[in-house]
Amino acid sequence: MDRRSILYGLGGSVLAGFTPWNGAQAGKNRNLLGFIRTNWSRDPFSFGSYSYIAKGARRGDVRALEKPINNRVYFAGEAVFADYNSTVHAAYESGQKTADLILNASHRNIAIIGAGMSGLSAAQKLASNGLNVSVFEARNRIGGRIWTDHRLGVPLDLGASWIHGTDKNPLTELADSIGQQRVETDDTYIVKGRDGRIINDRDVPDWVEDIVEIQHDAGADIDQINRPAYFLQSSYGGPDVKFPNGYADIFDALRGDYTVRLSRTVDRITYGNQGASVGMVDATEEVFDAVIITVPLGVLKNDNIKFEPPLPDNKTNAITRLGMGTLDKVYLLFDQPFWGKDATWIITPENDFPRGQFNQWLNLYRYLDKPVILAFNGGSPALEMASLSDEAIIEKALQTLDIAYPG
Numbered sequence: 001m002d003r004r005s006i007l008y009g010l011g012g013s014v015l016a017g018f019t020p021w022n023g024a025q026a027g028k029n030r031n032l033l034g035f036i037r038t039n040w041s042r043d044p045f046s047f048g049s050y051s052y053i054a055k056g057a058r059r060g061d062v063r064a065l066e067k068p069i070n071n072r073v074y075f076a077g078e079a080v081f082a083d084y085n086s087t088v089h090a091a092y093e094s095g096q097k098t099a100d101l102i103l104n105a106s107h108r109n110i111a112i113i114g115a116g117m118s119g120l121s122a123a124q125k126l127a128s129n130g131l132n133v134s135v136f137e138a139r140n141r142i143g144g145r146i147w148t149d150h151r152l153g154v155p156l157d158l159g160a161s162w163i164h165g166t167d168k169n170p171l172t173e174l175a176d177s178i179g180q181q182r183v184e185t186d187d188t189y190i191v192k193g194r195d196g197r198i199i200n201d202r203d204v205p206d207w208v209e210d211i212v213e214i215q216h217d218a219g220a221d222i223d224q225i226n227r228p229a230y231f232l233q234s235s236y237g238g239p240d241v242k243f244p245n246g247y248a249d250i251f252d253a254l255r256g257d258y259t260v261r262l263s264r265t266v267d268r269i270t271y272g273n274q275g276a277s278v279g280m281v282d283a284t285e286e287v288f289d290a291v292i293i294t295v296p297l298g299v300l301k302n303d304n305i306k307f308e309p310p311l312p313d314n315k316t317n318a319i320t321r322l323g324m325g326t327l328d329k330v331y332l333l334f335d336q337p338f339w340g341k342d343a344t345w346i347i348t349p350e351n352d353f354p355r356g357q358f359n360q361w362l363n364l365y366r367y368l369d370k371p372v373i374l375a376f377n378g379g380s381p382a383l384e385m386a387s388l389s390d391e392a393i394i395e396k397a398l399q400t401l402d403i404a405y406p407g
Contacts, residue, residue, distance in 0.1 A: 030334060030335075030336075030338060031334060031335040031336075032332060032333070032334055032394075032398065033152075033333045033334060033335055034151075034152050034333045035152075035330060035331060035332050035333065035390075035394055035397075036149060036151065036152060036156060036158065036329070036330070036331040037328070037329070037330050037331075037390060037393055037394075038158055038328045038329045038330075039328060039386055040326050040327070040328055040382075041326045041328075041382065041383055041386050042386055045138050045139055045144075045295075045296070045299065046144075046145060046296040046298050046299065047296070047298030047299060047301065047302050047324060048219070048296065048297070048298040048324035048325055048326050049145070049219050049324075049325055049326050049327045049328075050078055050079075050086045050145070050219060050296075050324075050325055050327075051078060051079035051085060051086055051296075051297040051322055051323065051324055051325065052085075052086060052218040052219060052220050052224075052225055052230070052322075052323045052324075052325045053085070053225065053226045053229040053230065053322060053323070054220070054224055054225060054226060054321060054322060054323030055223070055224060055225060055226050056226070056321055057226055057229075057318075057321035057322050057323070058226065058229065058321075059082050059229055061317070061318035061321050061322055062079070062080055062081070062082040062085055062318070062322070063082050064314045064315060064317075064318045065079065065080045065315055065318040065319065065322070066080040066081070066082070066094070067314075067315075068101060069271065069311070069312065069315075070271065070272075070273065071105045071107075071290065072271045072272070072273075072275060072276045072289075072290050072291070073269060073271050073276060073290070073291055073293065073307070074098050074101060074102065074290060074291070074292045074293065075098070075292070075293050075294075076091075076094040076095050076097070076098040076118045076119070076122055076292050076293070076294045077090075077091055077094055077095075077114070077116075077118040077293075077294045077295070077296065077297075078090040078091040078094065078118070079296070079297035079322065080094055081093055081094035081097070083234045084233070084234055084235065084236075085233070086218075086233075086325075087164055088117055088146065088160045088163070088164075088171060088247075089163070089164070089169050089170060089171050089236070091116065091117040091118040091121070091294075092117050092118065092121045092170055092171060092174070093121075093170060094118050094121075095117065095118040095119065095120070095121025095122035095123075095125070095294070096121055096122070096125055096170075098118075098122050098292055099121070099122040099125035099126050099129075100125075102122075102126060102131070102290055102292070103125075103126070103129055103131075105290070107131065107289035107290045108131055108132060108289055109131070109132045109134075109288045109289045110126055110131055110132065110133050110134070110288055110289065110290055110291070110292065111133075111134050111135075111136060111276070111278045111286070111288040111290075111291040111292070112133060112134070112135045112136070112291070112292045112294060113136050113266050113269075113278070113291065113292065113293050113294060113295055113305075114135075114136075114137060114138075114144060114293070114294035114295045114296075115135045115136075115137035115139075115142040115143070115144065115260050115262075116142075116143060116144020116145060116146065116294060117143075117144065117146060118294040119135055119137075119144070119292070119294040120135070120142065120251060120254040121254060122292055122294070123135050123254075123256060123258040123260075124254045124255070124256035124258070126258070127256040127257045127258040128256060128257075133258035133259065134258070134259045134261065134286075134288070135258060135259065135260045135261065136261050136264045136266050136278065136280075137260060137261065137262050137263075137264060138263070138264065138265040138266070139262065139263070140262050140263050141262065142251060142260060142262075143159070143248050143251060144159070144296075145159040145160060145296065146159045146160045146247050146248055146250070146251075147159045147248060148243075148245075148246030148247055148248035148249070150246075152331065152333045152372070153333075154333065154368060154370050154372055155243075155244070155245050155246035156246075156331050156364075156372070156374075157242075157243070157246060157247045157248075158329065159247070160247055161242055161243075161247065162185070162240045162241065162242055163175070163182070163240065163241050164235065164236065164240050165235050165236030165237055165238050165239075165240065166236070166238040166239055166240075166241055167236055167237040167238030168236060168237075169236040169238070171250070174250060174253045174254075175243075175250055175253070177253050178249070178250070178252050178253045180243060180245075180249055180250060180252075180253075181243065181244055181245055182241040182242065182243055182244075183241060183242055183243075183244050183367055184239045184240070184241050185239075185240055185241065185242055185344055185367065186344050187344065187345070188342070188343045188344045188345065189343050189344065189345035189346070189347060190342065190343040190345070190346055190347070191204050191208075191347040191348075191349065192346060192347070192348050192403075192404035192405070193349070193350045193404075194350045194403055195403075195406055196403075196404060196405055196406050196407070199349070199350075204347070204349065205349050207355050208347060208349050208359065210222045211355065211356050211359050211360065211378075212347070212359075212360055214230075214379070215356055215378040215379035215380075215381065216327060216360055216376050216378045216379075217378075218230060218325050218378075218379070219324075219325020219326050219327040219378050219379060219382075220323055220325045220326075220378075220379050221379045221380050224323060224379070225323070242367065244367060244368060264280055265280060265281045266278055266279065266280055266281075266305060267279060267280065267281045267304065267305060267306065268305065268306045268307075268308065269291060269293070269305060269306070269307050269308070270307075270308045271291070271307070271308075271309075275287055275288060275289050275290070276288055276289070276290055276291040278291055293305070296324070297319070297322060297324050298324040300319045301319055301320070301322075301324055325378070325379070326378060326379065326382045326383055326386075327376060327377075327378040327382065328376070328377045328378070328382045328385075328386075329374055329375070329376060330358075330374070330375040330377070330393060330394070330397055331372060331373075331374050332372065332373050332374075332375070332394075332397060332398075332401075333370070333371065333372050334371040334372075334373075335371065336371050337365045337371040337373075338405050338407075339363065339365065339373060339401075339404075339405055340363075340365075341363070341365055341366045343363060343366075344362065344363055344366055344367075345360065345361070345362065345363070346360070346361040346362075346363055346373075346404070347359060347360055347361075348360075348361065348400050348401075348403070348404045350403060350404075351396075351399060351400040351403050351404070352399070352403070353396060353399075353400070354381065354384075355381070356377065356378070356379060356380065356381030356382075357377060357381045357384075357385065357396060358375050358377065358396055358397055358400040360375070360376050361373055361374060361375050361376070362374040362376070373401075375397055375400075
């Protein structure tokens with residue numbers, strides 16, 4: 001497993017459950033204290049986890065989406081940064097790049113739609129150069145798809161989890177600037193079969209690779225992605241690192257003299273030669289010199305923001321062709337661990353569920369020294385389970401663990 005299989009997960013505002021858990025328990029002498037489940041395809045502020053270049057799309061579609069309109073409407077975010085799309089560093093670098101474009105255009109009053117990594121990256125740079133910046137965020141918090149949750153008594157990232165490749169990665173410098181603690185994760189793994197037996201590599205079913213390497217990275221199935229674009233994507237070198245105290249502290253490095261307006265949902269943008277008007281769902285409207293759109297691709301695909309005049313064909317075509325992937329997380333907190341610290345990744349192909357359901361786990365006990373284990377479900381299996389109840393999801397998770405760790 002390499003960088004593409006160490007998962008860039010996305011948490012969301014749609015949390016289907018959290019502590020306490022009063023339903024069925026795992027095997028003997030196992031007490032599940034609580035859980036957190038994400039359901040990103042149903043999050044109204046993202047409609048998925050992160051973008052991917054779909055079959056029929058090209059990296060040129062990413063560049064088409066990035067291109068400003070009349071120096072009034074700009075786009076930023078992981079979905080519009082062609083070099084490292086689908087990553088947090090892509091979002092950060094996209095925000096920086098877009099800020100540079102605006103600084104060269106001599107604008108003064110700027111609106112930014114979205115207070116995630118890209119939006120705040122641009123906001124800080126523009127404000128530090130003397131521009132008036134207002135950030136509009138539909139959620140009641142900053143961070144977008146970066147969100148550290150503490151409700152289980154442990155800092156758990158419901159969104160992005162890693163810096164993928166630390167060498168020359170701008171996020172490394174950002175985290176260094178505030179002394180943010182990081183821990184390197186390795187690729188050690190164990191494959192657990194029925195009755196707890198260990199499955200040798202040569203006996204692992206072929207389909208597991210597609211689950212681990214594609215569904216749990218792209219958030220889509222192998223037949224949905226543009227394979228050359230996927231496998232030839234640029235990346236930074238060096239190890240991958242997690243934040244034991246949570247990713248969200250990184251936003252302390254992006255503080256600045258700008259205004260953030262929470263719970264402000266933008267539903268329309270009107271633009272022309274004189275500027276851009278930002279309209280909210282409460283019918284209020286404000287005028288700026290320019291606007292930066294940093295909302296997730298899923299919001300654009302869902303047509304939640306209307307543009308007048310309509311977006312150019314090359315942009316609407318790009319939005320249609322590019323894909324929005326889904327990667328959901330299920331965190332389980334037990335009173336004590338029963339799976340050990342030997343491996344970072346636990347693969348469970350024999351759980352009697354359809355392929356892709358609860359086949360890969362991250363052993364957080366190894367890194368947090370807390371009895372927490374995390375299941376990933378991505379692509380079509382995640383979408384198929386989106387409508388299931390909390391109880392049904394947790395029972396699937398517990399059944400998988402009972403098979404892999406009987407007793």
